[in-house]
Amino acid sequence: AIKAGAELRFVSTNSFVSFYAVPRITVGVAASVPTQNITTISGIGANSSNATSLIALLAGSVASENQYFYSPGGANPQWLQGEVAQHTWRNKEVGTFLQDDIKLKPNFTLNVGVRWDLYGVPYEADGRLGTVVGGSQNLFGISGTSLSNLFQPGVMPGSLTQLQLIGRNSPHPGIQPWGSSYKNFAPFLGLSWGLPWFGKDKTVFRAGYSVAYEHLMQVLFDQLYGYSAPGVTQPFTYAPPSYQNLVNATLPMTPVGLPLATVPINDNNASPITILGADSGLKTPYIQNWNASLGREIHRGLTLDVRYVGTKGTKMVRGININENNIFENGILNAFNITEAGGNSALLNQIFNGLNITSAGVVNGTTVTGSSAMRLNSTLNAFLTANNVGGFANFLQYNTFITGVRGGLLLNGKLPANFAVANPQFGSDYLIGNFSNSTYNSLQIQVNQRFAHGFQIQGSYVRSKALGDYNGNSQSETANFRTIRDEHLDKTLLSFDEPNVWRMTGIYDLPFGPQKQFFGSSHSVLGKILEKWEVSSVFYKLSGTPTTFSNSATGTYNNLGGATTVANGPLPTGSVHIVGNNVVYFNGLTQVPDPSIQNMPSSVQSLSTLLAVAGPDGKVLLQQPTPGSLGGLSTTAWRGLGSFTFNATASKSITLNQEHNVTLRFRADAINLLNHEIWGTPNLSISSTSFGLITSASGSRSVNLTLRLEF
Secondary structure, eight states: OEEEEEEEEEEEEEEEEOTTSSOEEEESOOTTSOOSSSTTSTTOGGGHHHHHHHHHHHHTBEEEEEEEEEOOOSSSOOOBTTOOEEEEEEEEEEEEEEEEEEEEETTEEEEEEEEEEEEOOOEETTSOEEEETTOGGGGGGGGOSSGGGOSOTTOOOSOOOOEEEESTTSSOTTOOSSOOOOOOEEEEEEEEEEOSSSSTTTEEEEEEEEEEEOOOOHHHHHHHHSTTOBTTEEEEEEOOSSOOBGGGOOOSOOOOSOTTOOOOSSSSOSSOOOEEEEOTTOOOOEEEEEEEEEEEEEETTEEEEEEEEEEEEEEEEEEEETTOOOOSTTSHHHHHHHHHTTOOOHHHHHHHTTOEETTTEEOOSSSSOHHHHHHHOHHHHHHHHTTOHHHHHHHHHHOOTTTSSTTHHHHHTTOOTTSSSSOTTOSSEEEEEEEEEEEEEEEEEEEEEEEETTEEEEEEEEEEEEEESOOOOOTTOOOOOSOGGGGGGGOEEOTTOOSEEEEEEEEEEOOBSTTSSBSTTOOHHHHHHHSSEEEEEEEEEEOOOEEOOBOSOTTSSOSSOOOOOEESSSOOOOOOEEETTEEEOSSSOEEEEOGGGGGSOTTTGGGOOOEEEEOTTSOEEEEOOOTTOOOSSOTTOEEOOOEEEEEEEEEEEEEEETTTTEEEEEEEEEETTTOOOEEOOOOOBTTSTTTTBOOOEEOOOEEEEEEEEEO
16 A cells, blocks of 8 residues: 655744853963962872962952853944844754555565655744855864865965855845755665565565755754854853953953954954854755564464664764864974973974063073973963873964963964964864765664563663764764864764663562462452452573773863873773772772873973872773873773663552442562662772772662552
């Protein structure tokens, strides 16, 4: 029989954001004027940070002033004090399908069909959809128009990124962020074949294949073009270039320029704007599903099914940060290593030339060098003590340190505007596109005994693997690749991968009471007490999900935080055991100062809080990544502890009045009947003093008793 259908959906959502519409002040130490003489106090070590914060609080020192400005849009948009970001997103969706079941033989059936989906591109009802002029290629700004233009400091074939309002009810109603896709045809095919061998109607082979298209949620659209869109939103942060207390703070703040004005590369806004934009050629993501199974009735009511199930996600949506910091082609890594080794970098002399650096003096390249200033100044040497060369590159590109101008350090050194990032107009510059793919493959075995003679049981086992480059758990889809230089590094086990899953359920009507196997001749009160008892249970056992050993030196390669811990040999193993008041997983491991500290200038070694993990023999097993490296371990190198639970239920019903259908039901539910601990994942941060400790657990036994009268 042929079936067909269609549906038309009108989707509308509203969003409201008022982040920092009311201006705020952050009390603390301004980056340009660090507290002096704290680090020289004998024995202060890692406590210098807390001491600095305390002094700043007592002095009322202003670290920054912050305010967001929003525009209501329109043909002549303006910034309005107190304005908030409100958006109404709308789009249409159309879905149609055609399906037929074809019985080719009594034991062979085909199910075929096709579905077509059209997901309209959302628009903002009031025309307040802000994005870049000329499409996504202009997200690359002065560096060019594509990913091939990245990491080429001084090469600037592009132009400044311009902003505009687009879409229905805007000044540019004919422009959309991406084009509609009319080719979303999704076929599906299934078959069922009763094998003629091994007994009639005893064995069935089934297989299927289908394609499904994924529509983009409007919350993603709001993240891309809503409250954070440049041109209609301006986050402004003022970082004082010299000491300033609360008395001298000026609020509210004054916005810079007009809405949709070109974002400058250099200004006094210490909070660079983030821009997000979808690929102008964005396609609809799709998922392919396929399966094959063999089912066999082993005995009357007892069946065995063996299945293979596979899934592949193609052209899935995720973002890349075009402004990944460059530390290689521009010499920043080399300058960092020279400074760390106690030498003097010509590049740092150039960048800091003529600037009066606190605790160092005026850099002249001879008596006071840029490298010596970096070693002496607490703001700068913090990058050295954390192996944070990626953070240092970001600092040079954007910070208003000393100069009071964003990017002022590069201007001072007469270096190109794209020295450390591709598009210096913006801090993070996200291109959202079809960059992600994933696969899932599994073997599934299931045994099912249908209810008979008061007994039913079902058991299953799943062996699976989920691979991909992104878990899809960010509503703005802006999860960074570890590095754009090699996106394949991100392909690994997904966070929800559980390779082994066992489940078993059972129901048993107890054979007690009148006309049952036991006490079959009982009657009256005794019969009522013994009859109609039922017990059931659920058991499941799951593998742990993948994770890894984390660290605090994540900026050794770029500003994206993807550097992983380095393992010097096999990963440590352990088991759960109690030590005093602590639950400990790893035995015999100790935390020691990270070996990379020995590479730092002697004057700052005591300020570094980097830690490593050593084995019982004192040899370092796990350590921080070093400048210029992405570490060593996979982001899913270790697997959690897994869990198992046994739940049970006992229930009984007593018919009080059959004529009026009055029944009294008693039920007892025991969750985690065995009271077995389900331990959380141990702390795997080698930088944490709680490394190896298990600080969370669940699985306490819970018994619920219910008595219910039904009539």
